[in-house]
Amino acid sequence: MHQSALLGMLALAAVTTALPSSPFSPSPRPGSEASITNLKQKIKNVVLLCMENRSVDNLLGGQTHKGIENSINNGPFCNPYNVSDPSQGFHCSQAKDYDSVTNDPSHAVTGNTMEFYSQWTPDNTAIAEGRLRPNNNGFITEQIHNYGANTNTTELALQVMNYYTEQQVPVMTSFVQNFLTFNHWHSDVAGPTDPNRFALVSGTTHGHGTNLGTDYTFLLPQMSIFQALGEKNISWLNYWDTAGGTGPDSKAFTWTLESGNENKTVPVTQFYTDALSGNLPTFSYLNPSCCGVGTTSMHDSGLVSDGEAFLKKVYESLRAGPQWENTLFILTFDETGGFHDHVPPPLAPRPDNLTYTEKAANGLEYTYEFNRLGGRIPTFLISPWINEGEVEQFGLNSFGETVSYCASSVLRTLGYLWDFEPFNPRVEWAPSFDHLIQHTARKNVISTLPTPVTFTDY
Ligand SMILES: *[C@@H]1O[C@H](CO)[C@@H](O)[C@H](O)[C@H]1NC(C)=O
Numbered sequence: 125m126h127q128s129a130l131l132g133m134l135a136l137a138a139v140t141t142a143l144p145s146s147p148f149s150p151s152p153r154p155g156s157e158a159s160i161t162n163l164k165q166k167i168k169n170v171v172l173l174c175m176e177n178r179s180v181d182n183l184l185g186g187q188t189h190k191g192i193e194n195s196i197n198n199g200p201f202c203n204p205y206n207v208s209d210p211s212q213g214f215h216c217s218q219a220k221d222y223d224s225v226t227n228d229p230s231h232a233v234t235g236n237t238m239e240f241y242s243q244w245t246p247d248n249t250a251i252a253e254g255r256l257r258p259n260n261n262g263f264i265t266e267q268i269h270n271y272g273a274n275t276n277t278t279e280l281a282l283q284v285m286n287y288y289t290e291q292q293v294p295v296m297t298s299f300v301q302n303f304l305t306f307n308h309w310h311s312d313v314a315g316p317t318d319p320n321r322f323a324l325v326s327g328t329t330h331g332h333g334t335n336l337g338t339d340y341t342f343l344l345p346q347m348s349i350f351q352a353l354g355e356k357n358i359s360w361l362n363y364w365d366t367a368g369g370t371g372p373d374s375k376a377f378t379w380t381l382e383s384g385n386e387n388k389t390v391p392v393t394q395f396y397t398d399a400l401s402g403n404l405p406t407f408s409y410l411n412p413s414c415c416g417v418g419t420t421s422m423h424d425s426g427l428v429s430d431g432e433a434f435l436k437k438v439y440e441s442l443r444a445g446p447q448w449e450n451t452l453f454i455l456t457f458d459e460t461g462g463f464h465d466h467v468p469p470p471l472a473p474r475p476d477n478l479t480y481t482e483k484a485a486n487g488l489e490y491t492y493e494f495n496r497l498g499g500r501i502p503t504f505l506i507s508p509w510i511n512e513g514e515v516e517q518f519g520l521n522s523f524g525e526t527v528s529y530c531a532s533s534v535l536r537t538l539g540y541l542w543d544f545e546p547f548n549p550r551v552e553w554a555p556s557f558d559h560l561i562q563h564t565a566r567k568n569v570i571s572t573l574p575t576p577v578t579f580t581d582y
């Protein structure tokens with residue numbers, strides 16, 4: 125059994141571990157003039173797609189590619205059935221997981237806190253001072269707390285601990301083998317979907333920590349990527365799946381209404397035709413549909429295979445279109461969705477002075493200060509300018525610190541590409557990835573991805 129606690133050593137923001145040597149030629153320093161110049165020369169269009177609720181150890185847990193720390197390469201990883209009573213036994217990660225996981229694991233702020241800290245209301249001072257570190261031991265406990273009464277607990281344990289094999293997710297496997305995968309990329313917020321989506325496009329949730337109970341339409345006052353580009357007359361569109369369920373994220377911001385940019389939300393079907401006809405804007409932001417069978421986001425209640433079919437269509441449209449040669453496709457997820465991951469999330473600077481408070485399952489109030497990241501999420505860079513099969517480990521931020529990547533790394537990098545300043549201290553801290561764009565384009569990049577497979581049971 126791997127004791128996750130040992131990995132707590134990695135929990136501090138600055139990481140001193142020796143990095144695995146890379147077979148690829150050395151890159152320029154991220155954020156350097158040479159690197160930014162190269163980025164601007166090669167990349168004219170960015171496509172950003174944020175899927176739903178999956179951790180690295182869950183979705184990419186069965187990828188045997190070297191450099192990805194996951195269940196099959198480094199596991200199995202084990203969690204107790206009850207963090208307060210180890211005599212109830214353990215479940216260790218194994219292949220395989222369900223195409224659709226019917227008991228949606230908790231990803232509320234305090235559910236997430238149980239999953240990573242084995243308690244719902246940990247001591248925030250101890251966390252901030254580095255004395256209390258996540259042990260990633262509470263995933264099964266939280267799942268049983270939410271569903272245990274009427275459910276087979278073995279099944280609950282394997283829902284959150286098990287992983288997908290390379291054969292179950294052939295489209296993902298193809299991305300891993302053909303493009304770049306981040307090994308240490310975390311969600312910005314240790315909480316649910318909406319806050320993480322806001323953080324991805326604006327660097328902060330503006331103090332929000334929940335999906336439910338709030339209508340976010342045009343509510344958020346902070347600067348977003350949509351406003352930053354709008355003010356520079358850089359074209360953007362928010363393509364969304366009209367079946368709904370996520371976003372459209374551009375419509376969460378007050379600016380979008382006040383500046384008359386509501387009509388930049390268009391159906392995702394238009395994305396395929398725009399890509400094929402060379403009419404994509406400079407920045408394309410895609411919202412998949414959620415949640416349940418037939419939706420495309422890979423949310424656990426939907427089918428992973430439906431998500432794969434969507435990714436295949438997005439990729440193949442880009443690849444066949446005339447803008448492919450200068451496109452960077454960033455594929456990421458919003459948060460871990462309550463699925464186990466063994467890497468403790470690091471601390472990170474607060475984006476602003478806002479906090480979020482909710483009542484935890486133990487009846488106590490817990491205040492999240494937005495000073496630590498969520499779990500690892502799968503993130504890929506896809507472009508002819510990206511090395512084949514590269515795995516990126518830690519980033520180097522503009523303060524010279526070697527740290528984990530996070531959702532705000534997207535805004536940090538796009539700021540270099542399109543000349544906007546970091547929106548807040550979190551974005552300023554986040555390591556950029558401009559240096560991963562190469563100087564020569566690859567020829568013969570794969571044009572057709574494998575056909576997704578459905579699997580009713582395992
Ligand atoms: C977990 O163990 C504690 C301590 O023995 C016990 O009080 C609690 O009821 C257990 N929880 C479950 C869900 O079994």
Ligand SMILES: *[C@@H]1O[C@H](CO)[C@@H](O)[C@H](O)[C@H]1NC(C)=O
Nearest residue numbers: 177229230231316317461462
């Ligand atoms: C996953 O995303 C859906 C849709 O936004 C949300 O309802 C659900 O609560 C999320 N799951 C977790 C664990 O946050």
Ligand SMILES: *[C@@H]1O[C@H](CO)[C@@H](O)[C@H](O)[C@H]1NC(C)=O
Nearest residue numbers: 275276277278279280281282
């Ligand atoms: C609980 O689920 C496991 C895994 O699917 C299965 O092997 C076991 O038979 C189930 N137990 C009961 C009592 O249904």
Ligand SMILES: *[C@@H]1O[C@H](CO)[C@@H](O)[C@H](O)[C@H]1NC(C)=O
Nearest residue numbers: 352353354355356357358359
């Ligand atoms: C953007 O376009 C508008 C309308 O054409 C113009 O008034 C404004 O100066 C432009 N802004 C920038 C930053 O180019």
Ligand SMILES: *[C@@H]1O[C@H](CO)[C@@H](O)[C@H](O)[C@H]1NC(C)=O
Nearest residue numbers: 361384385386387388389390
């Ligand atoms: C939005 O409306 C403006 C003003 O009518 C128009 O110029 C623009 O083309 C529209 N954009 C889209 C994406 O429909």
Ligand SMILES: *[C@@H]1O[C@H](CO)[C@@H](O)[C@H](O)[C@H]1NC(C)=O
Nearest residue numbers: 474475476477478548549550
């Ligand atoms: C937080 O509040 C302090 C004290 O008012 C202020 O100095 C600081 O600039 C604020 N930080 C941010 C990120 O707004």
